[in-house]
Amino acid sequence: MLEVHKDNFEAEVLQAEGLVLVDFWGPKCESCLAVMPDVEALAEKYGDRLKFCKLNTQGNRRLAISQKVLGLPVIAFYRNGEKIDELAKDDVTKENIEAKILELLA
Amino acid sequence: MSDKVYDILIVGGGPGGLAAAIYGARARLNTLLIEKGKTGGQAATTEDMENYPGFARGTTGPGLMKAFTEHAESFGAEIVRDEVVKIDMEEKVVHTKSGATYKSKTIILAPGAVPRTLNIPGEFALRGKGVSYCATCDADFFEELDVVVLGNGDAAIEEAGYLTKFANSVTIIVIHDEGILDAAPMLQERAFKNPKIKWVWNSTLAEIKGDGLVESVVIKNVKTNELTEMETNGVFIYVGTVPQTEFVKDTGLELDERGYIVTNEKMETNIDGVFAVGDARVKYLRQVVTAAADGAIAAVAAEKYIVEEEGFRQSVLEEDRPVAVVFWSPMVQKAIEMMPTIETTIDSYGEKVKLWKMDTYRNQRVANRYNVTKNPTIVLFNKGEVVATLEEDAITEDSIRQALADLVS
Structure with missing residues (x-):
């Protein structure tokens, strides 16, 4: 998974073509850490069909807020640089993320 | 499996x-x-x-x-x-x-x-956008911003204190009259002294508003039903x-x-x-x-x-011989008195009948399973099945021998 931050977010996500998943996480967010291995596994599985990024909100707070993220965990989906969908809080589960990926790839 | x-x-x-x-x-x-x-x-x-x-x-x-x-x-x-x-x-x-x-x-x-949700308008849609149930997860987003905390138990007051390390101001919305909190006294004391904490009494939340991010909350006074809108960036909910x-x-x-x-x-x-x-x-x-x-x-x-x-299971239910299970307790005088008769009678059968003593004081569960209420009680098992039950005064050498007669040739 590609680590994105304030210096490369524009290029890697907002200027990117096609579908991009961004895992907004933070080191103090236990549920983010819990789901991280699942997202990594999904990146292995679907990495050739969409781009997987993760964003540590610690140190990138303003960037997160600019993306309307003000709480964790959030898995956001962008298509051609446009945020098109997201999962937040309790909805962030392996099953839901995979279902959303399949829905957006269809 | x-x-x-x-x-x-x-x-x-x-x-x-x-x-x-x-x-x-x-x-x-x-x-x-x-x-x-x-x-x-x-x-x-x-x-x-x-x-x-x-x-x-x-x-x-x-x-x-x-x-x-x-x-x-x-x-x-x-x-x-x-x-x-x-x-x-x-x-x-x-x-x-x-x-x-x-x-x-x-x-x-x-x-x-898990934290209880309020189910008010805006709450669900704005989760991760300012609505939170976890200060640890989300507090640092709110540096220099204003937040409200709903609730007044230990969790609400403690987490509000934690939030003041980050937020510009923390407004706690309390359903009780002024000065009354459910939180522990030490937490109350600390919160009342905290200059970053503001209080709204006799109130709860009616709605959370915002387009993409939380922008304001609608506070409802539970005494007057009056609604007031207050600008805020975050809402932390601790209502049980x-x-x-x-x-x-x-x-x-x-x-x-x-x-x-x-x-x-x-x-x-x-x-x-x-x-x-x-x-x-x-x-x-x-x-x-x-x-x-x-x-x-x-x-x-x-x-x-x-x-x-x-x-x-091993000693009684899976035993080939008949087993006389004596439910007793050394705390009960009658049980102690009757034990020698029981033991001598069973022992007279030698290897043909097994005696298994069960202390009901220590193991109530097995006693309950076989509806044992009297002390002592003998439950006679053969091949895992109950074949006879003798209670208290009904236990005599004769009654034991009678119960065993059909099982021991």
Whole structure:
């Protein structure tokens, strides 16, 4: 998974073509850490069909807020640089993320 | 399903489940813990942890829970990340979301509780956009911003204090009259002195507004029904918790009307070999220290259950000879007086009849299963089946010989 931050977010996500998943996480967010291995596994599985990024909100707070993220965990989906969908809080589960990926790839 | 049968299977990896795993694994029992997320439960979502005995300020919830987890693993407890979706309580078979099944001799339920939601307009849509139930997770987003906290129990007041380390201001919305909080006095004192905390009394939230991010809340005065809108960037909701017991409904497990699991002081539920610990059970105080205590009790009770059940099964139910099980207690005078007659009579049959003494003071469960209420009571088993029951004064040398007559040639 590609680590994105304030210096490369524009290029890697907002200027990117096609579908991009961004895992907004933070080191103090236990549920983010819990789901991280699942997202990594999904990146292995679907990495050739969409781009997987993760964003540590610690140190990138303003960037997160600019993306309307003000709480964790959030898995956001962008298509051609446009945020098109997201999962937040309790909805962030392996099953839901995979279902959303399949829905957006269809 | 593999053929492996665990001794103790724990559902849930908060402090209650982890403590049970520590005690179980240390007693050399095959202990499996299944947790759907990260271990630590709710305790891992509270940063300030200053009331766990022996760990003063500076200890964090996640830090303490990491130590619990490592402690359990160091004794050999197996921790699996999966979600339990169904339990066959009688057979003690657990089914998980990933499709795995596990069999165990005992089950300790430690599913915990989750924050209660308000279900007001805007709350659901703005989760992760300013609406939060976890200050530890989200507090640092709110540096130099304004937040409101709804609630006035320990969690609300403690987390509000934590939020003041980040936010510009924290407004606590309290349903009670001015000055009245449900939180512990020490937390109240600290909050009232905190210059960053503001108070709104006699009020609750009616709505959370915002386009993409939280912009304001609508506060409702519960005395006047008056609505006022207040600008804010975040809303932290601490209005109690609900037990995560949905998955054990309709399994025969006894729950109270709010969904909490009913146990006795040994953490036994109404189902033999199934125990419950922590926030999901009916109890007076829901804290890390009481959850851990529950876990220790349940693991020890489970260990005893295994020993007793296996002992009874091997020595009585699977015995080829007739077995006279004497339910008695050395605390009951009549039982002590009658014991010599019972022993001499049974012994006279030599190897043909087995005598098995069961202390009802120590093991009430087996006694209950065979409806034993009198002390002493003899229950005569043959090939695992009850063939006769003799109680108190009905127990004489003659009556014992009569009951055995058909079984012993």
